[in-house]
Amino acid sequence: MLAIRLPAEVEIRLEALAKATGRTKTFYAREAILEHLDDLEDLYLAEQRLMDIRAGKTQTVSLEEVMKRYGLED
Template sequence: MLAIRLPVEIESRLQALATATGRTKTFYAREAILEHLDHLEDIYLAEQRLADVRSGRSQTITLEELERQYGVED
């Protein structure tokens, strides 16, 4: 169960869409979350990895080093 508070303008737009299409507001809220959840998780992961690199907890290598390591040089 999830309850969210939306700005009045967004709530009105969501209600208008639901009314116009015969779907529920919940349907569209769920669709929006599903559409963007992967993207938000990717952003969080990238930010964590960047923090690890900046703090020295993780290191990077160049593409050339990676290709050499796995024997896939051009």
């Protein structure tokens, strides 16, 4: 179960979309979350990795080295 507060403008738009399509506001809220959750997780992971690199906790590997490791050289 999830309860969220939306800005009035978004609530109005969501209500209009639901009414125009015969779907529920919950349907569209769920669709929006599912559509963007992967991107949000990827962004969070990338930000964490960048912070780790800047803090010296993680080493980077060049594309050339990755290609060598996995036998993908030309």
